[in-house]
Amino acid sequence: MNTGNLDLELNASLNEIGAVNSFYRSAVKPDRELALFLFKKDKIDYVYNVCSLEGNPMTFTEVQTLLDGITVGGHKIEDEQQVLNQNKSVSLLFSMLQNKEFNFDKETFCKLNKIAAEGESLKPGEFRTGQITIGGTDYIPPKADKLDELFIQGVKKISEIENPVIRSFVFFGFGSRHQFFWDGNKRTSRLMANGILIENGSQALNIKAKDGLEFNKVMIEFYNSGNYNVLLSYLVPYYERSLHIVNIEKTDRSLKR
Numbered sequence: 001m002n003t004g005n006l007d008l009e010l011n012a013s014l015n016e017i018g019a020v021n022s023f024y025r026s027a028v029k030p031d032r033e034l035a036l037f038l039f040k041k042d043k044i045d046y047v048y049n050v051c052s053l054e055g056n057p058m059t060f061t062e063v064q065t066l067l068d069g070i071t072v073g074g075h076k077i078e079d080e081q082q083v084l085n086q087n088k089s090v091s092l093l094f095s096m097l098q099n100k101e102f103n104f105d106k107e108t109f110c111k112l113n114k115i116a117a118e119g120e121s122l123k124p125g126e127f128r129t130g131q132i133t134i135g136g137t138d139y140i141p142p143k144a145d146k147l148d149e150l151f152i153q154g155v156k157k158i159s160e161i162e163n164p165v166i167r168s169f170v171f172f173g174f175g176s177r178h179q180f181f182w183d184g185n186k187r188t189s190r191l192m193a194n195g196i197l198i199e200n201g202s203q204a205l206n207i208k209a210k211d212g213l214e215f216n217k218v219m220i221e222f223y224n225s226g227n228y229n230v231l232l233s234y235l236v237p238y239y240e241r242s243l244h245i246v247n248i249e250k251t252d253r254s255l256k257r
Contacts, residue, residue, distance in 0.1 A: 030201025
């Protein structure tokens, strides 16, 4: 597949995306205030899961302790820094959303990557200027000189997806597969996806560490195929299950009052 041509890269899945988009209707009524509240409340869990999916060995308790400002021994400095950076990037996204400064554009994307990938990326916050590969797959991301054009085209097409949940998941796949940055692509793309979700009153997507093996298999299949339906077929029911759990917890709390 010619990864320099968005018509082949994204349009090949437009029929599948359109079918899911027209079929999918969340059972949860959009509530921006609740979505923001839950994102802030579950921040430590989100940071832990994101870092764990990146191979960070720190436990939930250790992440919680570190984010409480207490040094945790027995770990590499880069592992601790990754947790701190992810925490800062989540805080930045929350601030953008709270102040209604979140935009679906390159500037926001780069701002989030600059924090999320600090100390890991060659040039955090900037689109890469050279070729990279993705471990576990033969797929080769687009050439660096195509990235600006691909991003503009991609955002334009993805913005046309009516349902914000589907729109956010497609962007997550788009950002992850195109590898716009030297590092931190999945983390930054997930932050952008959650920005789209919360801005539109939907709760954040939080892939749990325990589901890492299954999630990574789906991502490899998606990288290899370029078929967004592979990703949507996994993320949509996963997201629905997470909303069901949240709603059960909310009902339980209401009954106990």
